[in-house]
Amino acid sequence: MIMKKKTDESVYGPIITKRDLHKANYRWLMSVETFNYETQQGASVAYALSPILRKIYKNDDDYVEALDNHFQYYNTQPWLAAIILGACVAMEEKKGLQAKQAVNDFKVGTMGPLAGIGDSLLMTMLPTIMGSIAAYMALENNPFGIILWGLLIAVIFFLRMHCFEFGYRQGSKIVTEYGDKINYLTEAASVLGITVVGSLIGSVISVTTPLKFEFGKVTTAIQPMLDKILPELIPAALVWLAYDLLKSKKLSMTWVILLFIVIAMFGAAFGFLK
Secondary structure (H helix, E strand, O other): OOOOOOOOOOOOOOOOOHHHHHHHHHHHHHHOOOOOOOOEOHHHHHHHHHHHHHHHOOOHHHHHHHHHHHOOOEOOOHHHHHHHHHHHHHHHHHHHHHHHHHHHHHHHHHHHHHHHHHHHHHHHHHHHHHHHHHHHHHHOOOOHHHHHHHHHHHHHHHHHHHHHHHHHHHHHHHHHHOHHHHHHHHHHHHHHHHHHHHHHHHHHOOOOOOOEEEEOOEEEEHHHHHHHHOOOHHHHHHHHHHHHHHHOOOOOHHHHHHHHHHHHHHHHHHOOOO
16 A cells, blocks of 8 residues: 655745736735725635645645635735735745745734835825826816826736736845835835925915905905915915814715815805805
8 A cells, every 4th residue: 555645845846837926916906805804805815825825735734724824814005915925925835834934924024014105105195196197287188187197007007917926026035125225215205295295285276265355445355465475375274174174083085075065165155265
């Protein structure tokens, strides 16, 4: 009787193909918003990696153990998470279950920083800046605004479809060796974004007051006086009001929008805003 020897999981070769990585990337993007309150994105991670893990671990018990290791709490920015998952694939392909703890530590250690970077830069700052620029061009009847926005979406789509493969080849090196420089990049981009968004307030939001101050035969328009104090003072004040209401969580985004519609209607009706 010949006994089958269990495969030594400590020795692996390069068996993951580019097609495997693209398939895992697609499965991740299509399932990443499948949340649950216990593991958040954990189910999506296990689903995305399951074909690759099956290819790495031929033994059923080892395969289940690897799946369980990934079916843990995980929650970060989805686009950048693909880079981390790609790096985890490279680690497991090389070391098998010996890399189990290292893979888990790697995911947990990068989860928070990537969430901060991704949410601030990719999910908030980039759409705000580029969307504002495109909208301003549209207001000026410049068709390049929609072209610019379409090009940005195309670039983002291309990068998202190759994040997994990039992480597989370079992800761990970037995070471990260049982690400090990523923080500098984030701070610089934050300053740039705040500057751009601040300058767009005066160019995109057009609100003035037609009120005039009359004293005897002297008539003085209020708007020029406000401009001497601070150019575009009314738009800046309205933006500050919206920001303060959202930051303090006194009103939701929907209620803030409705509030400003009411302010605009009453301001135009009673003549104190234009």
